[in-house]
């Protein structure tokens with residue numbers, strides 16, 4: 306088997322590497338990652354082909370799927386296990402030797418974006434599966450996910466973290482040969498943001514694990530005796546873990562500490578709760594907040610990258626023989642992996658248009674937290690890990706079916722920006738514009754020319770500058786006549802106040818006081834008084850027009866802000882309702898789990914047996930035949946759509 310050192314996964318359809326700034330301006334124009342199919346981060350023929358496809362498919366981007374085959378362990382070698390996995394030269398598929406009829410064997414081929422053989426090193430994995438592009442996308446404000454899936458002992462944790470026993474040492478400062486994707490990615494992020502000038506970055510990390518359908522914070526001060534954290538829903542954020550610690554990382558030392566603390570707490574937690582680390586799912590997330598300021602405008606983007614190390618699926622009969630805790634763990638893991646399978650299956654069948662399809666994200670905490678990564682607005686990469694040993698052929702096939710389904714999932718990546726920021730940005734622009742106009746007008750009144758602005762045409766008859774019957778100024782405005790009633794709200798023009806966009810605006814006579822003041826000799830010496838008066842009248846009329854425009858704009862801004870406030874109140878009401886329902890749902894789930902995992906465990910076993918049976922008879926995802934519940938479907942679809950905002 307020969308490992309080909311070219312063109313592994315490189316097809317994330319985002320501008321990457323040096324394109325970050327260009328990307329930011331592209332994003333201001335409302336383009337999504339997938340819309341930029343020919344971005345600088347795209348290489349290789351696969352990327353070209355998919356780039357076109359993604360444009361045609363409404364900016365959707367398929368999840369990338371990579372298979373990694375680990376070397377045989379010493380135990381497997383000692384047992385004399387046969388190798389059933391071969392990766393052809395193009396490194397884009399894997400051949401599996403499967404048992405055939407009457408003791409014969411046959412070969413099955415599974416194609417993926419890349420397939421990594423046992424000989425590949427940890428640095429090569431990082432370099433060749435497109436993680437760098439995901440990290441560039443993270444810096445540019447996208448949400449990205451790297452997900453490791455595979456049977457117990459197949460190399461998920463090794464791929465994501467490296468050697469946990471090394472990381473768990475007090476003096477851990479990175480392990481160049483063995484570090485997994487998490488540490489390498491964090492080092493890459495720090496190196497890159499150090500190179501990017503003019504952008505202010507803040508990096509925060511969180512680390513959690515899901516054990517027996519409960520979420521534990523691996524960076525909390527009181528780990529591991531802390532109580533589990535709830536998952537909540539917010540329309541703007543989607544599902545999130547309430548109260549999860551986020552640690553700011555200012556340098557690599559902070560990063561190593563976080564990785565070490567998370568790993569350590571996961572291991573300690575495992576011992577305290579008498580569980581193995583493989584019995585929990587873990588999610589390490591790095592939030593990358595970037596702020597750019599230009600011409601007084603500030604844009605903040607909220608990129609993040611999550612590394613999900615899933616618990617390994619395990620044969621139920623092994624757990625049954627162990628009984629007690631392990632049986633419950635296995636039931637819980639299988640349930641959540643099964644829920645994940647259903648989500649992947651439903652998304653794969655939906656082929657990108659998920660708005661009217663029921664996706665059962667709410668079936669487990671894992672799927673809730675992965676909602677954005679699967680079929681959402683994230684970029685996602687799945688790494689399916691396999692053992693090459695013949696003894697695990699069943700598990701390997703199951704993993705490959707899973708991975709095959711995941712290939713069909715389409716996400717629609719978008720930059721994560723605060724809607725409030727967008728609004729503030731728009732308001733700031735307007736204010737800036739109005740200020741500029743006022744400055745110009747004041748300078749005109751004082752007889753000064755403003756560079757870049759035309760001088761008033763003193764020859765123009767005064768009447769042509771007066772508002773017409775509809776309230777529009779002939780030379781350049783659409784403003785109505787301002788009233789004389791008091792001071793402008795903006796405080797910048799003392800010439801009148803309007804009733805807003807739809808109000809009727811009485812005509813504005815010249816301000817006698819102002820005319821008096823401005824016609825004093827000395828301001829514009831040399832000109833006859835009549836000319837000065839004429840100029841003043843022209844300027845005053847024009848100023849009235851602009852003041853009127855200002856007022857209209859302020860009126861509109863006020864209206865928008867009022868609408869915004871109303872929506873916020875409405876939004877808060879919906880959040881409160883949702884939280885109430887979420888709480889209710891969680892209580893029901895807890896009750897259900899307690900009952901189903903009760904003394905005899907009968908329900909769990911029955912359920913798992915049926916799951917196993919369906920899995921065996923329907924390779925890939927068995928629940929495609931599940932009839933969607935229309936009511937739930939509606940709720941889910943609502944959640945799905947609003948969660949993308």
Ligand SMILES: Nc1ncnc2c1ncn2[C@@H]1O[C@H](COP(=O)(O)OP(=O)(O)OP(=O)(O)O)[C@@H](O)[C@H]1O
Nearest residue numbers: 375376456457458459460461462463582583616617
């Ligand atoms: N590519 C590899 N090269 C060398 N050793 C590996 C590789 N992958 C895994 N291993 C070793 O195999 C063993 C099992 O790997 P690992 O713990 O990563 O599996 P896992 O899939 O995370 O298992 P679990 O689901 O039980 O947590 C470990 O000792 C690990 O160091």
